[in-house]
Amino acid sequence: MIKIAIFASGGGSNLQALIDAQDVGLFKGKIALIFSNVPESGAMEKGENERIESVAIASKGYPGSREEYDAEVLRLCESKKIDLVCLAGYMRILTPVLIKPYLYKMMNIHPGLLPMFGGEGMYGHHVHEAVITAKENESGATVHFVTEGVDAGPIILQGNVKVQSNDTPETLAERVLKVEHQIYPEAVRLFCEGKIKVVDGRVRILN
Numbered sequence: 001m002i003k004i005a006i007f008a009s010g011g012g013s014n015l016q017a018l019i020d021a022q023d024v025g026l027f028k029g030k031i032a033l034i035f036s037n038v039p040e041s042g043a044m045e046k047g048e049n050e051r052i053e054s055v056a057i058a059s060k061g062y063p064g065s066r067e068e069y070d071a072e073v074l075r076l077c078e079s080k081k082i083d084l085v086c087l088a089g090y091m092r093i094l095t096p097v098l099i100k101p102y103l104y105k106m107m108n109i110h111p112g113l114l115p116m117f118g119g120e121g122m123y124g125h126h127v128h129e130a131v132i133t134a135k136e137n138e139s140g141a142t143v144h145f146v147t148e149g150v151d152a153g154p155i156i157l158q159g160n161v162k163v164q165s166n167d168t169p170e171t172l173a174e175r176v177l178k179v180e181h182q183i184y185p186e187a188v189r190l191f192c193e194g195k196i197k198v199v200d201g202r203v204r205i206l207n
């Protein structure tokens with residue numbers, strides 16, 4: 001059984017989608033840990049309600065370096081024997097301390113069609129604003145592996161939505177979020193079934 005950790009800083013609607021998917025048996029994995037850098041986040045509350053082990057380490061005011069913080073998080077994941085980390089609105093740039101041991105075992109969901117509209121500063125409403133300003137006809141969401149470049153890791157799955165002429169960043173975000181809730185559990189399913197291979201830095205989905 002693949003042991004999964006979900007990292008979230010905020011409300012955690014993707015976290016909820018993953019919990020729901022687990023509950024209906026979509027993937028052969030177990031959410032064994034919910035982690036947050038924000039102790040008062042909705043994610044912590046959800047985890048506690050669902051009786052999933054939930055741990056927060058406040059990043060605000062943390063006395064050590066980013067690397068020391070990540071080393072602490074890594075120790076936590078290793079102590080729980082976590083096989084897969086899912087970032088679900090985890091608003092913190094990770095250091096290699098955490099990225100390297102979980103290379104191709106850590107996923108992120110991004111509210112846009114990478115490689116466009118990604119990179120540092122391109123998160124949340126910034127993505128949707130940029131898509132609308134660029135007059136794109138399509139947007140969507142991307143699940144990708146986390147590597148050292150921000151939003152630059154191999155793409156696992158994408159889902160598209162049409163951009164309407166009267167879309168605001170809020171209306172677009174709402175439709176993109178629905179796609180996120182579909183493709184993230186699906187990516188986890190593929191991972192748990194051992195169907196994701198990375199060859200030459202690209203994802204191959206096996207049949």
Ligand code: GRF
Pocket residue numbers: 008010011012013014015088089090109110111124177180
């Ligand atoms: C999502 O839009 C996701 O793409 C981004 O952060 C947001 C998290 O939303 N990485 P939620 O907390 O899962 O509702």
